[in-house]
Amino acid sequence: MDIWTVLLHGAQASVAAGFLLVLQRIFGDKLSPKWRYAIWFVLLARLIVPPRWGPAVLDPAPWVNGLRISVELGLESHEWLTDGLFGLYLLGMLACGGWLLLGWGRLRRPLRDAVPVEGERRKAVLGRAEECGLRPPAEIVESQQAGSPFLMGVFGPVLVVPVGWQEDKNVVLHELIHLQNRDVAAGWLTALFRCLHWCNPLLWYCADRAGNDLESLCDQRVLERLEGEREAVGATGRLITGLSHDLRTPLTKLTGYLDILSYEKYRSQAERDEFLRLASEKAAQLKALTDQLFASAQVAAPA
Numbered sequence: 583m584d585i586w587t588v589l590l591h592g593a594q595a596s597v598a599a600g601f602l603l604v605l606q607r608i609f610g611d612k613l614s615p616k617w618r619y620a621i622w623f624v625l626l627a628r629l630i631v632p633p634r635w636g637p638a639v640l641d642p643a644p645w646v647n648g649l650r651i652s653v654e655l656g657l658e659s660h661e662w663l664t665d666g667l668f669g670l671y672l673l674g675m676l677a678c679g680g681w682l683l684l685g686w687g688r689l690r691r692p693l694r695d696a697v698p699v700e701g702e703r704r705k706a707v708l709g710r711a712e713e714c715g716l717r718p719p720a721e722i723v724e725s726q727q728a729g730s731p732f733l734m735g736v737f738g739p740v741l742v743v744p745v746g747w748q749e750d751k752n753v754v755l756h757e758l759i760h761l762q763n764r765d766v767a768a769g770w771l772t773a774l775f776r777c778l779h780w781c782n783p784l785l786w787y788c789a790d791r792a793g794n795d796l797e798s799l800c801d802q803r804v805l806e807r808l809e810g811e812r813e814a815v816g817a818t819g820r821l822i823t824g825l826s827h828d829l830r831t832p833l834t835k836l837t838g839y840l841d842i843l844s845y846e847k848y849r850s851q852a853e854r855d856e857f858l859r860l861a862s863e864k865a866a867q868l869k870a871l872t873d874q875l876f877a878s879a880q881v882a883a884p885a
Contacts, residue, residue: 692725
C-alpha cells in the first residue's frame with residue numbers, strides 16, 4: 583500500500599458518494615427514511631472493495647495514474663515525496679483515531695458514577711422490550727452526567743439514563759430499536775472509515791448524512807410501532823363492542839327461559855325439561871362469550 587493506492591481509493595469512494603448525494607437530491611422526499619439510509623450501503627460496499635476493483639463507469643483510476651506518471655517523470659527522485667506523503671497520511675489516521683477515542687472516552691464518562699436502575703423503572707424498560715419483542719439491554723444504569731438516555735457498548739450494551747429519569751415509553755422504544763438493529767456497531771464502523779479517510783471532507787459529510795438518516799429511520803420505526811399499537815387497540819375495541827352486542831341475544835333468551843321456569847308457566851314436565859336444557863345451553867354460550875370478552879379486554883389493557 584502506498585499514497586497512490588490511498589488517493590485512488592479515496593477518489594473512487596468520492597465518485598460513489600457524489601453519485602449518491604445527487605440521487606438523494608433528485609428524489610428528495612420521495613425516498614422514505616428506510617431507502618435514504620439503505621443507499622449508503624452502496625458507499626459502504628465501495629469503501630470495502632479494494633480500490634483496483636469495481637465498475638469502470640466514472641472510474642478516476644486513469645486520472646490518478648496520470649498524476650502518478652507525471653510526478654514520477656517530473657522528479658528524478660520522487661520516493662521522498664510519495665513516502666513522505668504516505669507517512670503524513672498514516673500520522674493523520676492515527677491522530678484522527680486518537681481524537682475519536684477521546685470522544686468515546688468523554689461519552690463513557692457518565693458510567694463512572696453510574697448506579698444500576700432497580701425497581702419499577704427497570705421493570706418498565708424490560709417490560710417494554712418484551713412487549714415489543716425487542717432485545718433488552720444487558721444493563722440499565724443512571725448517571726448524574728447523562729443529559730438524556732443513550733446506549734453504550736456493542737457486546738454488552740448498557741442503557742444510560744439521567745438520575746431520577748421517569749420512564750418514557752417512546753424514548754425507551756427509540757433506544758431499544760437502536761439496540762435491536764445494532765446501530766452502535768454501525769457507529770463504530772463509520773468511525774473506522776472516518777479514520778481511514780480523514781483527509782476527505784466529502785466522505786466525512788456523507789458519514790454525517792448517514793448518521794442523520796439512521797436517526798430518521800429509527801424515528802420512523804418508532805412511529806410505525808406506535809401506529810401498529812393504536813390499530814391493534816382500535817381493532818380490539820371494535821371486537822369488544824361486537825362481543826358486547828352478541829351477549830344481548832343469549833342473555834335475553836336466558837332471562838325469558840328463567841322467567842318461565844320461575845313462574846311455572848310450562849304445561850308439562852317434558853316442556854319444563856326442555857326449557858331447562860335451553861337455559862343451560864344459553865348459559866354455556868354466555869360463558870364462552872364472556873371468556874372471549876375478558877381475553878380481549880386483557881389485550882387492550884395498557885401494560
